Amino acid sequence: MRYVIVGNGIIALTSAFRLLKKLSPGDTITIIGPQARVGSATLAAAAMLNSFAEVDAYSLRSEADIFHFELSHLATQMWPEFERELIDAAGEKLPHACAKCQVHSGGCFEKGTYIVNNTASDELDDRNFDAIVKACTDFNEQFEFVDPANIPNYAPATDCRASRAILIHNEGWLNPRIVIEKLDAILTNHEQVIVKNGQVERLGKVHGEIASVLLEDGEEIAGDVFLIANGASAGNLIKRSELGIEHQPLFYGVGVSLEIKAPGYAHKKCIRTPNRGGACGIYSVPLFQSHDKINDHILIGASNFISPEPFFNGRVASVAHLMESAIREINANFFDAQLVRVNVGWRPTTQDTYPMLGGTSIKNLVIATGTKRDGFHLSPVISKNIAAVMCGEVVDERLGMFAPERKPIRDISREDAIAMGVESLISQNYQHGYRPSGIRMDRQYRDYIRRDLEELHDKVGAADWGIHPELINMYRRGFAK
Template sequence: MQYVVIGNGIIAMSSAFRLLSKISANDTIILIGPNERVGSATLAAAAMLNSFAEIHSNSFKSDADIFHFELSHLATRLWPEFEKELIDAAGENLPGACAKCQIHSGGCFEKGTYILNNTVADELDDRNFAAIVQACEDFNEQYEFVEPQSIPNYAPSTDSRANKAILIHNEGWLNPRIVLEKLDAILSNHAQITVKDAKVTKLEQTDGKISSVLLDTNERIEGDVFLVANGAPSEELLSDSDLGLQIQPIFYGVGVSLEIKSPGFGLTKCIRTPNRGGACGVYTAPYFQGPQLANDHVLIGASNFLSPKPFYHGRVISIAHLLESATKEINANFADAQLVRVNVGWRPTSQDVYPLLGGTSIANLFVTTGTKRDGFHLAPVISQNIAALMCGEDVDPRLSIFNPEREPIRDIAREDAIEMGVESLISQHYQHGYRPSGIRMDRQYREYIRRDLEELHDSVGAVDWGIHPELINMYRRGFAK
């Protein structure tokens, strides 16, 4: 059998890695993706392994959302073992930064995320913070309230300080560049894998099955089982291939993150706000460089805007806003830091905001995309399941919720969506300096947004379902239906 894996981000590569432990000695894998990895979400990620920290006040309202959380919760627990498997598999090809790895106690893998409750944005922060605490209680997750002033290297400007904070003990982070380097080393040195530096331009179908893929180098690669895992452009690739599949739109969640070098102010744990309207709030994560190197790189994240087309460079306003937010809300000493790199990554964001994961109506074609802002964290779980499916094994039947050809999941009621939309937009405005002259103006403005969202719902026929706040602009501009 020949397995063809399209893409070279964390999802494609971890899936290829899992396949290795399942296939027989005569089987082969071809992994196709451009070395440059333009727009790679993986390389822009923090990468925080957050599950509880991602909870918000509207979480757990549907079966799909509860199951998604369950996968994310499982992923947090699988990472230490997965990382160990990668290190063992890399053997003598282990990247330099992984030498002397201690896995559970240092190096590029650490646990611990502080969540701040400050008053820089609006009350949505308070509700989301309360929802995180409640979920930690309900699921018996290890956490504790801490004095914000006691958080190492937390030094916000005076008017942006938090008055509450918690530490979630088991949610950590990894340097995604080092993880990809490790996967590159494992896969490119394995006798059963061929790595191709190219882009797939088309999947070709013969007798109801995928028979081959065409590359931008004009090469044709034949195979028996195919996985489409090329991130945000995956839906475009499938529709350009005219396979007759009904795949919902996947948008480019264009996100900027910033790597800074801040001598004396490195971190060992993530420090972040709860999710805010439009994105994940502001966060800083340690950005491990290597065992002999100073721990002074920090990743600041992250902006987000949805687009039907890719953007290749970060918006100036996003970069300015991230630098200002991290300096004000996390550590005023970042003002003296050096800007090392601006990352731009495309979060694969589906119309219904849930992942697309599993087989399709073409028996030998599998798809994994739509992981939005949690794909790095979910990789050990997704790869385990997708490799099993590609090898004909059974998986949790609930995974069919995320069938790639499903109708978009509509699990928010219209009234709730409008309420969430108002909350989200007001939170976004507060993050960018909105200060109403008084309560009357604020009421008027909220009412204006509410009426506008009602009209938008009417215009797209959203009578008994609601538009997810992140998708408002895509519906408004006619890209989502």
């Protein structure tokens, strides 16, 4: 059997890794992706293993959202053992940074996320913080309230200090670059794996099945089972290939993260706010380098805006906002930190914001994309299921909710969507310096946004469903319907 995987991000590589254990003699896996990994959401990720920390006031209200949360929670539980599997599989090819890894601590894997509830934004932060606490309580997740003043290396500006904070013990972080290095070492050195540095131009369909992929340089690669897992670019590839399958729009969630070097202020655990303004708030995450180095690198994130096309460079406003927010909300001493790298990642975002996972009406074509900012975190559970689908095995039937050819899931009511939209836009504005002159001005501005969103819902025919706040501009511009 010849398996062909399009993409070389975390979903593609972990799916290939899972397939290794299912191969028979003579089987091959071909992985195709550009070595430079431009726009890689994986390499821009903080790799926070956060499930409960991602809950907000509108979470867990539908069957699809609850199932997605279950997958996320399962992935958090799977990561320690999965990391051990990767270390064992790499063997002598283990990256130098992993040479003394203890898996659970002391390396590129560590547990613990602090959630701080500060006053840098508006009251939406308070409601989302309360929702996280409630979810942890309801699901018996281990957490505790802590004094914000006792959080290591948390030293915000006075007017941004937190009034409340919790520590979620089992949600942690990884260095995504080291994990990718491990996967590359495992796969490139396996005798049944072929790694191609290239870009797939199109898939070739013959007699109702995919027969081959054509690379930009003209090389054609035949196969028996194909996986499209090239992130946000998957939609354009499917369109170019004229496969005759229908799928909802897939957008580029362009995000910027910053790698800084902060001598004297190294982190051991994640520090983050709740989700705010349709995104993940502000966070700082340890970025482990090596056991023989001073580990004072930190990842700051993250910005996000939805676009129908890719952006290859970070926007100045995004970089400036992250820098200022990290200094004011996490540690005022970051003003003296060194900027090591600006990462730009294209998070694959569907119209309904849920992933596209599983087989298609073309029986030898599987798709795995649309994971937004959760791809790295979800990769242990997604890869396990995708490898099973590629081998014709039975998986949880609930994954059918996220089938690639489904109609958009519309599980937000119009009323909730408009309320979410108003709150998200106000929250965004507060983060960027919005200060109303008085209560009346704020009320007038909220009323204006509400009327505008009601008109948008009317325009697109959203009478009994609602537009997710992240997709407002895509509906406004006609890229989502």
